[in-house]
Amino acid sequence: MTDQPSYRRRVSDTAAALRLCLWCLLAVAVEIALFLSYRGHDSRFHWFTHFFVGASAALLIMAVVAWRRRRPVRYPLIWPILGHLIAMFPDILFAQGIAHQRWMDVFLGHLNTHFMPGRNLTWYLVFLATLGFYLAVLGRIRRPLPAAALGAR
């Protein structure tokens, strides 16, 4: 005989996983499109820098928002993509014939981040650290807080 609640939960989990996969595929497709948009620059290097920088900044903000709201952020895959778009915006201008200028560092350090010691390897490690931080926050908020942390007297 079928255990109805357990069966419904499995179906619900599968549906959620499929939905997540679709979002992941969409995010990957967007990132591939951004990679291919680098007509004016060497995408192998520039895409990585701006992805790691933009996604790291987004993950830090996501961690703060998740911690304050006590739940995961909505649309978690959109945030890193938005961060990436901000960081690479001068490259979009470059593809339209506008060369880089120093003030474009306002876009998450667009120029100077390339010259970080260790280059993209360093940004990769920064990205992994911020990802770990965000995931640690998620792991923390799924546990109930002690009464003292909730302000109970």
Added chain:
Amino acid sequence: MTITRHPPTGRGLVAVWLVLAVGLGSLLLVAGVAEGPLDDADQARQRPGVLDLAPLPVPAAPVTDSVPLSGRPAVVFFTSSERLDGLCAAVRAGELDADVAIVTPAAGPTCGTAAMVADPAGRLAATYQLRQPDGGGPPVGYAVVDAQRRVRYATLDPTTAEHLFEVRTMLAAL
């Protein structure tokens, strides 16, 4: 959308971190391996897209009697004999609003109105601040000179012929 309808488990979170660490690390590794011998060992200095990256600007040495001239921007291409045909075709079609010189390690055929110069010892490339390619040998790339005869942009670029609009962008930024 949240990640799942149920709270993520600790193992699930670690799995997400590991998948992204391995996936992006592998891509980074592949990108590093894909760099060719003519690329700059420091990718941050290849096609940076910004003028006056240190040590620039520097005075531009004469390539020929007519390049560079005061009052006219110039582009000095550095290429190999094997790449000369492709570059020449691109330059002819590209209609750059600047005087053009093409420097090769050995004397080559003519290329429209571009001045052709042989530089077997690579002295011109060094003067124009082109860096040594990762695999050694003569650099392949270009330098942009402003109307005051200063080198404002210099980069290795083994595929210049495929994206000459980038040269136009840097000329427009002078």
